[in-house]
Amino acid sequence: MIIEQIVTNIETMDKAEIEKRHIEKVYLESALLVKRVQRVTTDHGKDIGIRLKNSRDLVAGDVLYMDDKNLIMIEVISDDLLVIHPRSLHEMGTIAHQLGNRHLPAQFENDDMLVQYDYLVEELLQELQIPFTREERKVKQAFRHIGHSHD
Template sequence: MIVEQVIGNVTTLVKKAPHVEKIYMPSENLLKRIQRVMTDHGKEIGIRLKGNQCLMDGDILYMDDKNMIVISVTPDDVLTIMPTSLQQMGEIAHQLGNRHLPAQFEGNEMLVQYDYLVEELLQKLEIPYKREKRKVKQAFRHIGHQHD
């Protein structure tokens, strides 16, 4: 089976199929438009997305009355940063921005992929954080940029 488009996402789906097959993948694979994957039931699927489409956790690749195939992202090793003030948020955002480090935000938390140098910086600046395995909704995307 070759999938060329995402049907929807389980978070917005009204009626779900009774049986769910999952494709477990690391978040960095969400950015790949062409790939071959295997469901947890041993079914091989080819993915060939058009344009600039990217996958997200919970995306549905196939669905009929009885079965659906869904993307499930495996947890990433992340630093969850929990600034206690606007000052702390500004400081860490500035520091991470200078490093061109991609970040995601969930509520009042900033998520970045684990890096021991960032962990040392957080300790030095006394900004609360925790290192954890956490499922992210989308891939950490590096933004191409060069200093002139």
């Protein structure tokens, strides 16, 4: 089976529509969500090729295939993250500047900044006394590096 487009996302589906289908999951690391072409296997052992026609990243909950009885969706594996809890705008600005200088991608959930675990960033947060926790957490989308050069 080759998937060329995403059917929908499970979060936009009606609960009754989901419950009447058998669900298979494709477990992916968040880094693989940016790959438009890849070969994956469902949790039931079904091999699937993904070759997306449009240039979009996969997102947690994307439905790759659906018929009247079955549904195959993307499930993201938990990442090892530093969850930064700045107490003020000053702390947020300080750590955002430091991480930006390192070109480290971040995501935001509510008032928390999420970055993939890096021992150097952990040491920086300790040095700056900015509160953080290290957690295994699922993210909905990939940590994407933004292309940039210092010309």
